[in-house]
Amino acid sequence: MACYRHPERPAIEQCETCGRAVCAACLWYTEDGERLCEEHAAVRKAAGEAIVPPERYVEAHDDAQADAARGVVAPTAPFQGNSIDVLALVAVVVGVVAFSLNFGGVYLLPLVGVVLGLIVVIQAGQSLNKKRSATLGWVAIGTSAVGILIWIVFIFGCLGLTFLPLFFSSLNNRNTPYVTYTTVPYLTPTP
Ligand SMILES: [Zn+2]
Ligand SMILES: [Zn+2]
Numbered sequence: 011m012a013c014y015r016h017p018e019r020p021a022i023e024q025c026e027t028c029g030r031a032v033c034a035a036c037l038w039y040t041e042d043g044e045r046l047c048e049e050h051a052a053v054r055k056a057a058g059e060a061i062v063p064p065e066r067y068v069e070a071h072d073d074a075q076a077d078a079a080r081g082v083v084a085p086t087a088p089f090q091g092n093s094i095d096v097l098a099l100v101a102v103v104v105g106v107v108a109f110s111l112n113f114g115g116v117y118l119l120p121l122v123g124v125v126l127g128l129i130v131v132i133q134a135g136q137s138l139n140k141k142r143s144a145t146l147g148w149v150a151i152g153t154s155a156v157g158i159l160i161w162i163v164f165i166f167g168c169l170g171l172t173f174l175p176l177f178f179s180s181l182n183n184r185n186t187p188y189v190t191y192t193t194v195p196y197l198t199p200t201p
Contacts, residue, residue, distance in 0.1 A: 014031055127151035
């Protein structure tokens with residue numbers, strides 16, 4: 011049941027005059043412990059009774075409020091399951107990796123790793139084990155980044171080995187073409 015003034019907050023008590031549900035911030039008391047909503051507290055106060063405002067018991071009410079909130083919004087795990095569920099997850103991952111290997115898509119896996127890692131790190135606050143999720147996310151980003159780095163080094167290494175010698179030779183000998191054909195002299199046996 012939610013507080014009649016705060017629909018987003020669970021109620022901890024009811025007004026004994028009108029029966030409306032109230033949260034800790036809306037719960038007033040008479041001197042002899044009768045529970046009241048804000049309106050009926052005002053009515054009783056106007057009648058000359060001593061009324062205790064919600065602030066008086068705010069600490070005790072905070073605990074009750076926390077308990078009520080816990081009962082209403084129980085945390086739900088996004089991935090719940092037994093060993094078969096986990097096995098299914100592993101099987102899908104293995105299948106996707108194996109499929110990628112066949113079509114060269116494995117070269118995209120580091121990019122996928124970075125994207126998934128970023129999603130995990132950003133959403134880690136909503137997971138049950140925030141610290142573990144964040145750590146796993148960063149591990150995924152780190153290992154994937156190493157994979158991407160190796161590819162960049164490899165690609166630029168190949169480009170460099172292919173074109174740099176031609177480039178420098180053209181700088182040194184501006185009059186000679188990039189590729190010079192040299193005639194291999196026939197070895198003639200000397201008498
Ligand atoms: Zn009331
Ligand atoms: Zn309230």
